[in-house]
Amino acid sequence: MAKDWLHQQAELTLTRLIPRLTPYLASLSPSEQVLFFERLQTQTPIILSSLMTLYGSQYDFFYHLEQILITAMSYYVARSSELKALDQQREADRHWFQSEQMVGAMCYVDLFAGDLAGIADKIPYFEELGITYLHLMPLFRSPEANSDGGYAISSYREVDPRLGTTPQLADLASALRAKGISLVIDFVYNHTSDEHEWALKALAGDENYQDYYYMFPDRTLPDQYEPYLREIFPDQAPGSFTYMPQIERWVWTTFNSFQWDLNYRNPNVFREMLGELLFLANVGIEVLRFDAVAFTWKELGTSCENLPQAHTLIQAMYALAQVVAPALEFKSEAIVHPDEVVRYFGAGKECRISYHPLLMVLLWDALATRKVNMLYHAMEKRFTIHPDCAWVNYVRCHDDIGWGFADEDAGELGIHGYDHRQFLNAFYTGRFEGSFARGLPFNYNPVSGDARISGTAASLCGLESALEHDDPNEIAVAVRRILLIHSIIMSMGGLPLLYLNDEIGTLNDYSYENDPAKAADNRWMHRPTTDWERMEKRHDANTTEGRIYQGLRRLIQLRKSLPALGGQHTRFIPTDNPHVFAYMREHGQRVLVIANFSEQPQTVDERLLAIVGLSLNVVDLISEVAPTQTLAPYQFQWITKKI
Numbered sequence: 001m002a003k004d005w006l007h008q009q010a011e012l013t014l015t016r017l018i019p020r021l022t023p024y025l026a027s028l029s030p031s032e033q034v035l036f037f038e039r040l041q042t043q044t045p046i047i048l049s050s051l052m053t054l055y056g057s058q059y060d061f062f063y064h065l066e067q068i069l070i071t072a073m074s075y076y077v078a079r080s081s082e083l084k085a086l087d088q089q090r091e092a093d094r095h096w097f098q099s100e101q102m103v104g105a106m107c108y109v110d111l112f113a114g115d116l117a118g119i120a121d122k123i124p125y126f127e128e129l130g131i132t133y134l135h136l137m138p139l140f141r142s143p144e145a146n147s148d149g150g151y152a153i154s155s156y157r158e159v160d161p162r163l164g165t166t167p168q169l170a171d172l173a174s175a176l177r178a179k180g181i182s183l184v185i186d187f188v189y190n191h192t193s194d195e196h197e198w199a200l201k202a203l204a205g206d207e208n209y210q211d212y213y214y215m216f217p218d219r220t221l222p223d224q225y226e227p228y229l230r231e232i233f234p235d236q237a238p239g240s241f242t243y244m245p246q247i248e249r250w251v252w253t254t255f256n257s258f259q260w261d262l263n264y265r266n267p268n269v270f271r272e273m274l275g276e277l278l279f280l281a282n283v284g285i286e287v288l289r290f291d292a293v294a295f296t297w298k299e300l301g302t303s304c305e306n307l308p309q310a311h312t313l314i315q316a317m318y319a320l321a322q323v324v325a326p327a328l329e330f331k332s333e334a335i336v337h338p339d340e341v342v343r344y345f346g347a348g349k350e351c352r353i354s355y356h357p358l359l360m361v362l363l364w365d366a367l368a369t370r371k372v373n374m375l376y377h378a379m380e381k382r383f384t385i386h387p388d389c390a391w392v393n394y395v396r397c398h399d400d401i402g403w404g405f406a407d408e409d410a411g412e413l414g415i416h417g418y419d420h421r422q423f424l425n426a427f428y429t430g431r432f433e434g435s436f437a438r439g440l441p442f443n444y445n446p447v448s449g450d451a452r453i454s455g456t457a458a459s460l461c462g463l464e465s466a467l468e469h470d471d472p473n474e475i476a477v478a479v480r481r482i483l484l485i486h487s488i489i490m491s492m493g494g495l496p497l498l499y500l501n502d503e504i505g506t507l508n509d510y511s512y513e514n515d516p517a518k519a520a521d522n523r524w525m526h527r528p529t530t531d532w533e534r535m536e537k538r539h540d541a542n543t544t545e546g547r548i549y550q551g552l553r554r555l556i557q558l559r560k561s562l563p564a565l566g567g568q569h570t571r572f573i574p575t576d577n578p579h580v581f582a583y584m585r586e587h588g589q590r591v592l593v594i595a596n597f598s599e600q601p602q603t604v605d606e607r608l609l610a611i612v613g614l615s616l617n618v619v620d621l622i623s624e625v626a627p628t629q630t631l632a633p634y635q636f637q638w639i640t641k642k643i
């Protein structure tokens with residue numbers, strides 16, 4: 001009933017607006033106009049209901065709605081024919097990002113290749129490695145000194161002049177696409193830098209722009225909000241509000257003091273940010289990583305994270321993007337409780353791609369404990385998602401590792417969440433007796449006792465200490481750990497994402513301590529500058545770099561040759577050995593993955609293969625011989641029928 005009413009309203013609104021919108025489309029061919037209205041019609045119920053939820057109480061709601069639709073349309077008019085062709089291609093293949101052909105990588109433009117021209121020069125390298133999805137870290141104009149690695153954006157349209165120009169970015173997107181690589185960048189839409197034009201106008205006293213942010217004349221409201229808010233950077237940026245003496249206002253700053261949270265209660269902010277989003281779509285970006293999705297809506301008396309309106313906001317943006325640039329996908333960055341992470345998929349109507357922080361932390365948990373009980377239990381319970389969506393599986397990213405497993409899941413296994421996090425922190429900072437890891441605590445919070453971990457994959461896997469001890473056995477074991485966790489992200493279902501440099505086992509880089517703009521933030525130690533001379537060693541299988549690189553590249557090639565590793569069907573298989581993790585991928589053919597998370601040989605029940613229907617005539621694709629019932633330390637097998 002309610003739906004019918006809404007549908008009617010949507011139709012009515014559209015009928016009323018069409019004559020007003022048509023003149024804007026005059027420059028397009030009749031078929032392009034028809035396509036636009038068809039897509040608009042499909043999305044109207046969502047656009048209307050979501051915008052009504054957010055802004056329906058505004059007296060001039062229909063004016064804003066019209067302005068929003070006009071904004072959307074203007075980007076459709078401006079969209080290139082190359083991208084419009086991509087739109088149609090993606091509409092015909094809505095699950096393209098779930099394919100086994102997809103392999104992602106991420107890097108900072110300056111640290112990896114100097115600038116955008118340097119990235120273009122590295123295309124042959126991406127092809128060699130087998131990358132089809134490239135996430136470039138924030139590359140827009142941002143404050144010169146500390147910009148939180150570019151996450152404080154001063155212009156969403158102007159590439160940081162140190163890195164290149166916006167036309168260059170568009171050319172790069174096309175050049176990558178020509179090689180089958182989708183360009184991904186961040187959409188940092190929760191906040192701007194304090195040097196963004198809107199912030200500068202707000203600082204100059206313009207009330208219109210002060211209303212683009214959350215501003216308070218005194219501490220009354222901040223004091224009411226604050227007790228409910230999580231401290232994101234308790235070390236370097238305590239509190240969630242920053243005083244601006246020029247205008248005598250407190251500004252909401254969830255992250256650093258120079259990152260001002262946008263006020264999405266203001267429909268003008270929505271419209272302007274929609275414009276920025278569609279501008280990026282028209283530059284040729286194929287996936288936008290929605291940064292800090294959890295924080296975009298605030299409500300007194302709540303944690304101001306994961307509120308329903310934060311979802312509605314994305315639904316509205318996604319539906320509008322579907323009209324203008326349906327090739328564009330959204331990826332969410334929600335580093336929150338697993339129940340909340342999954343909600344940002346919005347049943348395929350919000351971010352169809354999401355980081356999978358739970359898998360990431362449980363891989364580290366399994367390495368530390370040598371037990372796969374938490375990993376198995378949580379994946380069995382939570383891995384399955386909406387069929388139109390995909391996890392981004394990663395072992396680490398540019399941020400810290402926060403132990404975001406669910407206390408309930410741990411409790412179901414008799415593990416105490418808080419204590420276990422203390423153990424993991426001790427383990428990964430090398431304080432736990434016998435630990436192989438070299439990490440540092442990130443933002444220790446003395447009140448909650450909480451901390452997260454910084455470190456590169458190799459240093460956390462024991463390569464740093466092994467190299468220091470110059471012990472060939474330890475080195476070999478560390479390499480096996482690195483390949484083991486990567487073998488899981490390559491095969492589990494979803495889109496694997498590598499942090500470039502991990503493919504040659506790059507260690508922590510402590511030189512950030514000498515840079516005053518970085519010294520307070522030890523995440524920089526796992527964001528090393530690429531040493532291209534060292535990269536050359538990847539061709540030499542006698543070096544550690546070469547062993548890791550060649551092992552990883554082989555996994556990538558194998559993945560791409562196995563349709564069973566595409567799609568989202570994963571069945572977790574209990575094993576009788578607490579150190580061995582197993583799952584079955586099935587899509588046409590079957591692949592059984594078995595992985596030993598301990599440095600001891602482990603044996604699995606001989607009936608395991610028979611149980612999954614893979615008893616006769618099978619091969620382990622990794623060793624290229626018949627699978628064995630006993631797995632060597634950290635060994636993994638990808639078992640399938642011989643062809």
Ligand code: GLC
Binds near residue numbers: 148152292333399
């Ligand atoms: C994101 C980024 C992180 C940044 C924060 C603020 O979560 O991954 O690096 O500090 O947002 O933009």
Ligand code: GLC
Binds near residue numbers: 232335399402
């Ligand atoms: C928190 C936030 C996440 C951010 C990270 C930065 O985990 O939830 O959005 O990237 O902190 O360290």
